[in-house]
Amino acid sequence: MRAIALLGAMMLISLSSEALAETPSRQALHALDEQAGALSRLHTVLVAVNGEIVHEIHQGGPGVAVPANVKSLSKTVLAAITGAALEAGVVETLDQPLVELLGSRVPEGVDPQVEDITLEHLLAMQSGLERTSGAHYSAWVASPDWVAYALSQPFVDEPGGRMLYSTGSSHLLSAALTEASGESTHALAQRLLAVPLDIAIPSWPRDPQGIYFGGNDMQLSPRALVDIGELYRHDGVVNGERILPEGYVEDSWTPRGRSPWTGDGYGLGWFVTTLAGVPAYYGRGYGGQALYVIPERAMTVVITSDPNPPSPGGQFQQQLNRLVANVLMHSGQGNTPK
Known part of the structure; x- marks a missing residue:
């Protein structure tokens, strides 16, 4: 996947993106495979670090490069x-x-x-x-x-x-x-x-x-969602061109209210939470569709699932949050991706 260019320092991050890019360990990715495999509804999981996809899981649905209903x-x-x-x-x-x-x-x-x-x-x-x-x-x-x-x-x-x-x-x-x-x-x-x-x-x-x-x-497609997440991670700039207004990402990730179901903050189309002690921003859809951006780890994660009723509801979303939290907990520099 093409890398999305970054102009200037990413707002919300005080350190360089290189210093923050932490590739998940082999053990973390193996654990992710096992945890995803235990969720029969789940279709795909993509993990990108510093704009490059380092891990893909496809166990159902159209596939990682095919458009799917994201609800x-x-x-x-x-x-x-x-x-x-x-x-x-x-x-x-x-x-x-x-x-x-x-x-x-x-x-x-x-x-x-x-x-x-x-x-x-x-x-x-x-x-x-x-x-x-x-x-x-x-x-x-x-x-x-x-x-x-x-x-x-x-x-x-x-x-x-x-x-x-x-x-x-x-x-x-x-x-x-x-x-x-x-x-x-x-x-x-x-x-x-x-x-x-x-x-x-x-x-x-x-x-x-x-x-x-x-x-x-x-x-x-899940890969297209990675690119949208990366656009936000890079403050609305892609290949040297500003697509979103300066400050729009920061505004989007600033809570105006809170979800009455999860307690997570809600900005402009994004939920705001903390996973494994790290600030995380995510969008979600019925049945287990999710896009996560974790700027402090230079990471974007996409998950797609069976969109058909009945939905497993909030409990399934919490399971997806735990998948991402577990990856964050076991990420570190110097690890070689699977």
Whole structure:
């Protein structure tokens, strides 16, 4: 895999990337193989150190180089698309009110508080609107207009308040990007993310109005997800070109709220946690899809799993966290990869 170039020192890291790059030991990778093998739902695990993939596991699913449904990990990818749109001038600022961008897509009679929702609120899951995920999901995706339905939900908090994990918020963001650019979210993803990273982002489902699903059902290969993780690890720069605005990664990894299920912080499309005593940032999706970036170890880890129901839920996600934590615990310089 091509290495992604780093311009300047990586923010959040005080030491050089070379000093921090710790290749997992043979023993750690052998243990990872065994632990992954015990999880029948798990499809792939990729470990990259300093931009180079040092270990791949493929025990099910399409494979490490073939696009697969990453479910709600799409929200992290959408955050990258939004950052790229900001850098390209498609949107002016994350403080922009949502209604300015949606225009006539805002239905009549919605709560006036909708005018206070910004793009940042959507990225951080702080719209204040009742969630359209969980028990509310089926009714939302069965509605004739997903944007109108999401905006018509009652407010259960103020915009900018507590984290309310909702795919409806991500879909409103996709609609806003579409209206702001005059392009589809898929076209933006191709132009602003896929081309500079040299990855494939195939088309994915759309709502009844043709808006690409914001926050679910995107198709990316595990190797493409490594490249997205590396883009963030390098502060939004790839091959000398700035793709994400300066400071966007730091903002993305700064918690605005906390998950009520795990207690992990949530920034702009990324969860914030600590694994094996090391700060880690991750996106996740239904059924066991995950992208981890651990800057202090110059490491990116991708995991994909069977996306079909039923999901094993939070317990499985904790098992994936332990897989990554175990790799971090048994990493050290001078080890030769398997």
